Amino acid sequence: NAGVMQNPRHLVRRRGQEARLRCSPMKGHSHVYWYRQLPEEGLKFMVYLQKENIIDESGMPKERFSAEFPKEGPSILRIQQVVRGDSAAYFCASSLTQQDEAFFGQGTRLTVV
Amino acid sequence: ELKVEQNPLFLSMQEGKNYTIYCNYSTTSDRLYWYRQDPGKSLESLFVLLSNGAVKQEGRLMASLDTKARLSTLHITAAVHDLSATYFCAVGYNNNDMRFGAGTRLTVKP
Numbered sequence: 511n512a513g514v515m516q517n518p519r520h521l522v523r524r525r526g527q528e529a530r531l532r533c534s535p536m537k538g539h540s541h542v543y544w545y546r547q548l549p550e551e552g553l554k555f556m557v558y559l560q561k562e563n564i565i566d567e568s569g570m571p572k573e574r575f576s577a578e579f580p581k582e583g584p585s586i587l588r589i590q591q592v593v594r595g596d597s598a599a600y601f602c603a604s605s606l607t608q609q610d611e612a613f614f615g616q617g618t619r620l621t622v623v
Numbered sequence: 624e625l626k627v628e629q630n631p632l633f634l635s636m637q638e639g640k641n642y643t644i645y646c647n648y649s650t651t652s653d654r655l656y657w658y659r660q661d662p663g664k665s666l667e668s669l670f671v672l673l674s675n676g677a678v679k680q681e682g683r684l685m686a687s688l689d690t691k692a693r694l695s696t697l698h699i700t701a702a703v704h705d706l707s708a709t710y711f712c713a714v715g716y717n718n719n720d721m722r723f724g725a726g727t728r729l730t731v732k733p
Contacts, residue, residue, distance in 0.1 A: 543720070552711060553666075553723040566720055601665065611656060612721065614666040 512537070514604050514615035515584075522621045523592045531587040531618045535604030542585045543612060544577060547599045556600075559585060592622045625650050625716045629724030636702045636731050644697040644727045646712035654715025655695045657686050659708045660726070666711065670697075702731045 515534040523529050535542050540561045545553040555569040559579035570577065574592075579585040589596055599619045603612035626649040636642055646655070654673055658666040670679045672688035672695060679686050683706065685698045695712055709728045713721040 545723075552725040553713075555720055555722060558720050611668055611671045613668065614658075616665045 514539075514602055514613050516600075516602050516615035516618050518618060519616060520619050520621070522623060524623055525593055526591050529589040529592050529596070529620055529622075531589075531600050531602075531620070532584045533587070533602030533604075533615060534584040535602075536606075536613055539604035539606050539613075541605045541608065541612075542579050543603045543605075544585075544587050545601045545603065547601060547617075549598075553601060556587070589620075592620075594622050596620060597622045625652070625714060625722045627712065627714050627722050627724040629712055629727050632725060632727060634727055634729045636699070636729065638703055638731055638733050639701050641701065642699050644699070644710055644712075644729075646695040646697070646714075646724055648693050648695075648714045648722075650716075651690070651693075652714045652716060653690070655688050656713040656715075656721065657684075657695070657697055658711045658713060660711065661708050669710075699729075702729075704731050704733065707731045 514536055517532050542559045544556040546556055547553045557570050557577045558566040562581050574590045576588045599617045601617045602615045605612040628647045630645050656671055657669040659669055660666050670686040675690040677688045683700045688695045707730050709726045711726045712724045716722050
């Protein structure tokens with residue numbers, strides 16, 4: 511059973527471009543969470559999704575950021591018109607149910623130049 | 624809004640010594656997690672604590688949870704260099720959201 515798969519592992523974007531980060535949860539997991547980690551800091555919750563539904567997006571910036579978890583395919587975190595401050599590691603985690611522990615992917619390190 | 628505070632944020636230990644990392648949180652929760660992160664890597668789950676008084680041990684690490692005091696501890700016994708990493712506690716919040724502490728960067732010196 512493969513773990514949580516994130517791609518790409520590293521992503522470089524110029525200011526103003528769009529960044530698309532993908533997360534395939536562990537097999538059978540329908541709960542997906544996205545976190546952002548700035549250098550030398552802890553993880554900040556962004557959004558919690560359950561197949562086709564956004565459950566909690568209280569950590570998402572109001573503009574430029576969006577997330578989805580379609581019925582088929584991976585969860586996508588999309589950042590439009592990236593700025594330097596978006597440079598960070600973005601981690602995805604998945605869990606089987608709300609009560610089970612969440613397992614993390616390897617992260618996508620986004621660099622905006 | 625749930626706040627999670629870890630201390631210390633930086634910890635430098637000699638090999639063979641014992642120490643405790645503390646994790647305080649501000650509102651009621653029934654789930655607490657400890658993770659380890661090596662530089663540039665993802666998070667590795669260490670412990671899941673689900674009830675008051677829960678104690679779990681794995682090797683030189685032992686975690687406990689006191690839900691009444693809203694406190695969890697991660698105790699390190701006879702530290703070795705391989706334990707050098709950043710340790711995060713995370714508290715369950717609402718629909719299995721987790722709120723993370725800032726992390727404790729542990730360095731174990733020979």
